[in-house]
Amino acid sequence: MGRSMSAAEATVAIVGAGPVGLTAALCLAMDGIDVVVLERLEEPSRDWRASTFHAPTLEIGLQLGIAGEMLRRGLVASRAQYRSRADGVLAEFDFSALSSETPYPFRLQLEQYKYVEILLERLQAFPNVSVEHGIAVDRVEQGRHGVTIHTAGGEARRATWLIAADGARSQVRKDLGLGFDGSTFEHRYLVLSLDYPLDTVLPDICEVNYIADPHEHLMLLRIPDLWRVVLSIPPGVSDESATSEEFIRERLAMIVGSDHDLPVSEVRIYALHERVADSLRVDRIMLAGDAAHVNSPMGGMGLNSGIHDAYDLAAQLFGVISGAEDEKCLEEWAQRRRTVATDEIQRISGQTTRDLAAEEEARISRFQEQMTAIAADPELARQWMLDNSMITNVRRYPLPSVASRWAIR
């Protein structure tokens, strides 16, 4: 997918055309900066990964001129429930109560690959950006005035700045010798895609449902075309057993009873990690998104925070490149976004995961009572929704103000 601009030398090179790299590319494109994005895959990935977009991210989408398309292709989820198998709904949160706080008082369910498609379509309008698929970055080195990017094909590209958005296994991060400390959660998860309207069998569920239970915890998520069931795999059950037809049938029967034979269209297993890079900046190279930090997907915050990294970083880089700011703002960005990753995103997503995964009856009962009490109190419920929609986070660590530099274009 190469385009007209010569890619031999760019002001900014971005490694990785995932959702974070392409968000950074679009922000910089709108600033008029020349950008080259290098992506090792021949085609954009259609893997299932994130599917939740929170209000502050939709507000960024509005700035980027893509919010309308995101809403058109996604599914508005106004409510989220906490449930127990025995008692059904324990707590329900209606995000429309946040309508005075944001134009988007809901979670948007939209598959990550559709967000990437929307970005690629929008980038077509910018001749100053070249997105090149099928180019793997092997090694990077930096000097006083720029970065040299060595590709697996033996080419050397040059750029003044480099954004590493090359995912959790970031080659650039390894190349810089940065650690990625943290831990892996005990449970692995089995993700099933059901091509079936689950709400016809379980009529009182909503679009986002968390179920805490001493025997297994799970999530039921509606996305535009499907339902997703995310089940914890008990320790000791191998990947092979967990993906067997028998195991899947048994586990689905625990949810909907044995009368329903639900069509499963996709089965995947994944482990959850909580890690952060030692630093998000080394001179002319900045790490964003999963290259910089990973967290449990419970609550759907990982990708959102990566998009916030990219939006914030593009504003800082624009300041430096245009001469309005000195490089200190890049260091402040790196520290700010690392703090957000550990103190906000990992704190909330880690706590949710640990609460749901608790196995002692007393701890589960305490968590369930606590969620019921929060949902029953309008002020506590409002604060919970502000925290869990990432609005508290962006107020505590503000993103650049509405991009007036784009509004006056």
Ligand SMILES: Cc1cc2nc3c(=O)[nH]c(=O)nc-3n(C[C@H](O)[C@H](O)[C@H](O)COP(=O)(O)OP(=O)(O)OC[C@H]3O[C@@H](n4cnc5c(N)ncnc54)[C@H](O)[C@@H]3O)c2cc1C
């Ligand atoms: C199974 C699963 C489920 C998830 N569910 C959720 C969820 O519900 N909610 C949530 O918020 N997050 C979730 N996440 C996390 C979310 O998907 C990530 O936060 C998001 O993908 C990060 O985007 P990114 O652009 O930083 O990295 P990626 O999406 O990983 O993109 C990195 C890109 O860089 C490319 N690349 C890598 N190395 C090189 C190289 N050397 N040269 C060139 N290109 C390279 C890759 O091919 C890829 O296209 C999930 C992740 C997984 C694995």
